[in-house]
Amino acid sequence: MDIVKTGRFIAEVRKERGLTQRELADALCISDKTVSKWETGRGLPEVSLMLPLCGALGISVNDLLTGERVTPSDYQKKAEENMMDLIQENAENRKRMALSVICGAITVIAVCALTVIAACLPMPAAARVALIVFAMAVAAAGIGAAAVLEVRAGHYECPHCGALFVPAMGDYVRGYHTLTKRRLRCPHCGKTGMCRHRITR
């Protein structure tokens, strides 16, 4: 699945039908910004909008996901490819997210255990220092691994233009965040905002 190709195809069919972005958006009760986002390859239509969009454009969902009109002889093959792409992407993202949470939990437990041992058990001072340094190294490695897994699970959505993007690791680490949102700069419109993390399309 190539979202840039799908975007170009949406624009092409819309123009063939003599519709403006605004008219297509009105027919679907969405903003013309969203249509522009699709057409420039910055996001796929939400699953709930795919059928109404295809209805308005007179194409099939299979054509939409393939990014061209699929010939009858190719139809089933393309449909299966498109379906597998969607399922696989969502499954992989869920797996990465779950791994990230597990990784974070193991890190917290390990660091707490090491700290308690370093603080409570009788041992030479040098061993105590070594254990604390080790606990800090475990914390850094664990948080790093959890972050790498999370940043690769799905996309962040820009609150200004609606683009979906994967942030650079540096921006991700520096960004102030809550549980579901993170302050990031959108690579498409250049604005900074609290971007929602989306695991699935």
Ligand SMILES: [Zn+2]
């Ligand atoms: Zn943006």
